[in-house]
Amino acid sequence: MRVCQFRHGSARCINRRDGSAHFTPHPSGNVFTIIINVFLSLCANSVLNGSRSGGILYIFELFIYLKHYRRGMKIRIYRWFLTAVVIGAGISGLRADERRRADPVKDPSGPVVQEAARREYPFAIDLGQDESLAFVWIAPLKIWVGKYEVSNGQFRRYDAGHDSTNVVGRDMDHDMQPVVHVSWEAAHNYCGWLNRHFGSLIPTGAVFRLPTEQEWEAYARCGDQRVYPWGNQWPPPNMYNYRGDEGSGFLYSLFQREKFIHGHNDGTIVSCPVTNSGVNSWGLYGVGGNVWEWCQDWFDAKKETRVIRGAAWNNEQEITLRISHRAAAAPDLDNECIGFRVVIGPLCP
Ligand SMILES: [Ca+2]
Ligand SMILES: [Ca+2]
Secondary structure, three states, X not given: OEEEEEEOOEEEEEEOOOOOEEEEEOHHHHHHHHHHHHHHHHHHHHHOOOOHHHHHHHHHHHHHHHHHHHHOOOOHHHHHHHHHHHHHHHHHHHHHHHHHHHOOOOOOOOHHHHHHHHOOOOEEEEEEOOEEEEEEEEOOOOEEEEOOOOEHHHHOOOOOOOOOOEEOXXXXXXXXXXXXXXXXXXXXXXXXXXXXXXXXXXXXXXEEEOOOHHHHHHHHHOOOOOOEOOEOOOOOOOOOOOOOOOOOHHHHHHHOOOOOOOOXXXXXXXXXXXXXXXXXXXXXXXXXXXXXXXXXXXXXXXXXXXXXXXXXXXXXXXXXXXXXXXXXXXXXXXXXXEEOOOEEEEOOO
């Protein structure tokens, strides 16, 4: 007959016939420890957000416990050791999660990028009344960029009374033309309206906003060092809308020889429909020309002007059409040649 005394997760069993004694693991102690530590491991695993290290920890712990249970080893020391490992993993996971939230773009496992992988390319936000905003996923930047400049029709879903007027009798207010007479503040507010009404349609951690100047320049260059939005040759292709000799007439050409791009004719004297403005190799229309585009950044240290990029239908100087050319405008200014484009990405600092 055997008498067993339980202590610290193991059992001391004495055989009354011969007085011999030996230790065995206490089954209930093992099960309890396994449950507690597997629970902690699962917590750590979830904190690590499904990372590879969380999964490895989990398998490692299960292996250790099964091994100890089978061999009847004392588990008290291992229990403390592995609990410490699990808590350490949990803290490490929390810190990793904080870093991920702080900068979802730089972290390739961040929510924005994960969502991007699941979404079709490209996709559009339905604004109602047959208006939609189309976006293109730009993988090197890990953001979606508006495929076109925002049009009058798209802007009027936010401000029904907006009027882009005309230039010397030439219409600028057609639904398909880029919206103009919008200040930086109006463009920024349009993004706010998109976030309020359509924010649930885009990935967690992303917002509708204006592009940063750096982002604009990156998707204008399309991954190379081109000088102009279309490439390196001069004059620009006719699909890009600048001031060419279209419709200018013989007398205009005679007396304004330096005021238009010789050898360029895009067929449009003012702005053209956003879908007709030159497309670059990343599938974005009108990045160069048609209308200037507001950027998120301040132009000057005093924060009095905002950056505009890309030139417009009324520009003809070679240097102005270069991607490197920077220009500024007061945030409350609006005129007939500045519009904007929306991007979807992490909130700017
Ligand atoms: Ca033109
Ligand atoms: Ca443009």
